[in-house]
Amino acid sequence: MPQRSSTNGNWSFSPYTRRKHQRHLAPLPEAIVISAVQQKHTTPTDDDEGVPKVRTTMEAEKQEEFNLQKEFEWVLREEVHQLLKKLKFILIECAHRFPVPLYENEGKKTEKFILSVQPPDQLKAILTLTGDTITQADISFKLSKSPHQIQRTSITQDSPWKLQQVQDAANHLQQAINHIDDVDESYHFKTSDEVMHVVGNILEALQRGRLSLVIPKKKPIDELIKGRNMKSLTPNLSEDLAVSFYLQSHKLIIAVYQLTNIHGTMRFDSCQAEASINWLNEVLFMLSAGLQLCQQLKDKISVFSLYKDFKVGSRASSALSY
Numbered sequence: 001m002p003q004r005s006s007t008n009g010n011w012s013f014s015p016y017t018r019r020k021h022q023r024h025l026a027p028l029p030e031a032i033v034i035s036a037v038q039q040k041h042t043t044p045t046d047d048d049e050g051v052p053k054v055r056t057t058m059e060a061e062k063q064e065e066f067n068l069q070k071e072f073e074w075v076l077r078e079e080v081h082q083l084l085k086k087l088k089f090i091l092i093e094c095a096h097r098f099p100v101p102l103y104e105n106e107g108k109k110t111e112k113f114i115l116s117v118q119p120p121d122q123l124k125a126i127l128t129l130t131g132d133t134i135t136q137a138d139i140s141f142k143l144s145k146s147p148h149q150i151q152r153t154s155i156t157q158d159s160p161w162k163l164q165q166v167q168d169a170a171n172h173l174q175q176a177i178n179h180i181d182d183v184d185e186s187y188h189f190k191t192s193d194e195v196m197h198v199v200g201n202i203l204e205a206l207q208r209g210r211l212s213l214v215i216p217k218k219k220p221i222d223e224l225i226k227g228r229n230m231k232s233l234t235p236n237l238s239e240d241l242a243v244s245f246y247l248q249s250h251k252l253i254i255a256v257y258q259l260t261n262i263h264g265t266m267r268f269d270s271c272q273a274e275a276s277i278n279w280l281n282e283v284l285f286m287l288s289a290g291l292q293l294c295q296q297l298k299d300k301i302s303v304f305s306l307y308k309d310f311k312v313g314s315r316a317s318s319a320l321s322y
Helices: 030-042 046-097 164-181 192-214 221-225 278-305
Strands: 110-116 123-130 133-141 151-155 241-248 251-262 265-276
Touching: 046 164, 046 192, 046 278, 110 251, 123 251, 123 265, 164 192, 164 241, 164 278, 192 278, 221 241, 221 251, 265 278
Parallel strands: none
Antiparallel strands: 110 123, 110 265, 123 133, 133 151, 241 251, 251 265
């Protein structure tokens, strides 16, 4: 508030305030100030943080592709030939089990078999199998049309019965081995397509060979009755009867059919007997092993086939006989 001066009678004002005196902070050290400024200007933004991550991901992908490329080259250079060599060994062992001349095996083998059912007078066959041919057989059977009469016939060496399935399977096996022989051991595969072509040919031949033994070709009964093999039987059977020999998996089977006419409707009765053949069991096992090995190689190469740019050097003229 205003106060009067005691000396000269003039009015004067003394400032009055309730504010507290301000405290001045000590200045920060220069090093701390500089560090704070640098940190402000170098603090990464969200966009900056993504750059190293992208760069790291790209480098990892390039490294992975590089490793796959090196593995691919090794597979083409080494593993393909190793597997083909192993596969050929299996198939040659398979060829040696066949009872027909195939890849320097012993040739035709002779075995005797008895095929029968219970009761034995319903159907029985005692036969000799030489290679892929039934050279001798004594067959007896009794079907429902004539329940009290046993019929007999036979196969002689003069008119043998050929099992075409054996020769078909042997031909397909020989073809698979030939596909392997067409690849020179020193040849360097350049692309996955080359390997897939070779493996595909081998796989197809082995599949056909196996199917020849596992799934017999079915014929209509009238075709069986008029077939060439029926003329091998002595004495000949009546025109309403048919006999068939075939392989199914590891078994040799004989089937007898009788065609009947019931009130204008044609039907047939049948009966069959079988015997197990050891060499067939071994052949099928080795064919399956060969197929599995082919499929493993095919699956491995298929992985590299996803990378279309994968190849070894420039594509040279192939050593394969396509």
